[in-house]
Amino acid sequence: MCGIFAVVNDTSHHAARTTLEGLKKLEYRGYDSWGVAVVPTASQKSKVSAKGGSAYGRKSLKSKNQIVIKKKIGKIGEATVDDMPSGDIAIGHTRWATHGGVTDENAHPHMDCSGRFVVIHNGIVENYQELKQSLLKKKHTFHSETDTEVIAHLIEDRSKEMSVEQAVLMVFKELVGSNAIGVLDGHTGTIVACRNGSPLSIGVGKEQYFLASDVTAFLGHTQDVQFLEDGEAVVMTPSGVKLLDIASGKEKKLALTHLDWKVTDAQKGGYPHFTLKEIMEQVVTVPKTALVNRTEMETIGAMVKQSTRIVLIGCGTAAYCALASQYFFAQVGREAKSYGAYEYLPFAGFSDTKTIVFAISQSGETADTLIAARAAKKNGAYLVAVVNARVSTLERMADVVLPVGAGPEISVVSTKAFTSQLASMYLVTRMCAGKYEEAVNNVKTLGELLAGWQTKKLLGEVLDVAKLLMSQEDMYVIGKHMSYPAALEFALKIKESSYIHSEPFAAGELKHGVITLIQKGTPCFAIGASDETKLELLSSAAQLKARGGTIIGVAPYASSEFDIHIATPDAGPLTIIPNVIVGQLLGYYLGIGRGTDPDKPRNLAKSVTVK
Numbered sequence: 001m002c003g004i005f006a007v008v009n010d011t012s013h014h015a016a017r018t019t020l021e022g023l024k025k026l027e028y029r030g031y032d033s034w035g036v037a038v039v040p041t042a043s044q045k046s047k048v049s050a051k052g053g054s055a056y057g058r059k060s061l062k063s064k065n066q067i068v069i070k071k072k073i074g075k076i077g078e079a080t081v082d083d084m085p086s087g088d089i090a091i092g093h094t095r096w097a098t099h100g101g102v103t104d105e106n107a108h109p110h111m112d113c114s115g116r117f118v119v120i121h122n123g124i125v126e127n128y129q130e131l132k133q134s135l136l137k138k139k140h141t142f143h144s145e146t147d148t149e150v151i152a153h154l155i156e157d158r159s160k161e162m163s164v165e166q167a168v169l170m171v172f173k174e175l176v177g178s179n180a181i182g183v184l185d186g187h188t189g190t191i192v193a194c195r196n197g198s199p200l201s202i203g204v205g206k207e208q209y210f211l212a213s214d215v216t217a218f219l220g221h222t223q224d225v226q227f228l229e230d231g232e233a234v235v236m237t238p239s240g241v242k243l244l245d246i247a248s249g250k251e252k253k254l255a256l257t258h259l260d261w262k263v264t265d266a267q268k269g270g271y272p273h274f275t276l277k278e279i280m281e282q283v284v285t286v287p288k289t290a291l292v293n294r295t296e297m298e299t300i301g302a303m304v305k306q307s308t309r310i311v312l313i314g315c316g317t318a319a320y321c322a323l324a325s326q327y328f329f330a331q332v333g334r335e336a337k338s339y340g341a342y343e344y345l346p347f348a349g350f351s352d353t354k355t356i357v358f359a360i361s362q363s364g365e366t367a368d369t370l371i372a373a374r375a376a377k378k379n380g381a382y383l384v385a386v387v388n389a390r391v392s393t394l395e396r397m398a399d400v401v402l403p404v405g406a407g408p409e410i411s412v413v414s415t416k417a418f419t420s421q422l423a424s425m426y427l428v429t430r431m432c433a434g435k436y437e438e439a440v441n442n443v444k445t446l447g448e449l450l451a452g453w454q455t456k457k458l459l460g461e462v463l464d465v466a467k468l469l470m471s472q473e474d475m476y477v478i479g480k481h482m483s484y485p486a487a488l489e490f491a492l493k494i495k496e497s498s499y500i501h502s503e504p505f506a507a508g509e510l511k512h513g514v515i516t517l518i519q520k521g522t523p524c525f526a527i528g529a530s531d532e533t534k535l536e537l538l539s540s541a542a543q544l545k546a547r548g549g550t551i552i553g554v555a556p557y558a559s560s561e562f563d564i565h566i567a568t569p570d571a572g573p574l575t576i577i578p579n580v581i582v583g584q585l586l587g588y589y590l591g592i593g594r595g596t597d598p599d600k601p602r603n604l605a606k607s608v609t610v611k
């Protein structure tokens, strides 16, 4: 939900370009528009044009630094800022629109009336209408329909009576909602950033300082990071970085974390898209789960034994992992209940000190998941964060963290994080049943099976099916028991990546209504595993076939019911993983064929930090 980036003391002296490069790594957070603001170096000030078009400053400020902004709708991929002046301080933003349409005017950064301040923002200012009315009465002029612009004018207003640092903190406290802001003061070349509910990290290099929604944006410059907590602010000037407590205004000690992430983790590594790279990485990321987190799993296993209620929550793909984990728990004789986190609140009252809640999230920043986790914790539940991205809000809230270790997932569409979460949850449930060593071996074996199967041959097979289905507008996906969450995730991958309507059903649900939708030639995927569901799945496939459906079996076994068969490795209860990988690949190739950008599907953002 919007990406924030800023640099102070840029050593290349083209801070706008550094910012643009940083924003390109954050584009997955929003791609409705982008914008960069730079404080030109002194020698350039006189050359700065105040004209309209792409680069402009609002007013000519003769004695002070005039901030120059370039902002545009559309994707940042081909954007350049070579026409912007050089400078050592810049701030930028990629937008996922919430308030105000997708227009150049609504793109961030937003400026106050004087031209002294520009603001970038991730979140929603829930009380912005009321704040705007008070500013309009004071004759402030607005140039956008966004909630963000209100912040710039409020800072202009408050800074008349106090320092800019104090004004930013005071204004931030007036904002209702989950927000992260970055404010650039063109007079002093200072950046003040505040966090409450939306992620912000500070990169501290030898000479340069960075601000970003996600560390991957500045990993190429520094690996020393200060993760801001809710209620913290940072003041970045050419002479250093200062951490502040927003409530008291008091300075806090920086506590830098050195990340061992490699820059290459956030690059495409020769693949045309992050999506394909991340799908192929599963050969490594899935078996890796068997080598890590043993201590955490022991702690969780002991807590599960003491608990009378097991709850699993997540959103989207993570909700399907929660559902699959419900089956994993059932397999070891424990009843668990999964919820889409956005539907959990009516049931949160049932959680107590004997409840263990698994909150599953790639980002650890999904607003609905955080709200649900907070509600359960308030009633005394023990919280396990099953996360991929590190040092997230969810992680900080949790009693124990299970980092699934798939590495940075850049594509908006979740792939490798999902399968690492699944494998980790499988291991957790087996730890609870005293079968951890056996499970570790099963995950390692799955790694070997994936390595032998995820080859060019498989890509060719899936591509052929994608070509066959390219012009279809409706598809159906069925699965039973463990293959039901597989069907849900399979269908979601097709929808997200290719925009084709693909609807998942529990195989048993078919005859209760859904079957009316099947006509001659309707593509129907039957997702199967070599378990107790085989015969029932095949009889459901036969019912679809009898109504004219074209049956594409995705299973470790062949059948005469399948018109087409994509064979997957038999990995017992873990067969869900290769079965879903077929859906990931199919979605990817269908998307490519239909001209979508699989890394950045329309209307989506990687971390959904709003309710």
Ligand code: F6R
Binding pocket: 315, 316, 317, 318, 360, 361, 362, 363, 364, 365, 366, 369, 412, 413, 414, 415, 496, 606, 607, 608
């Ligand atoms: C699907 C997808 C989304 C996320 C969902 C939760 O490909 O990416 O459905 O799974 O928004 O996000 P996290 O896991 O970050 O909580």
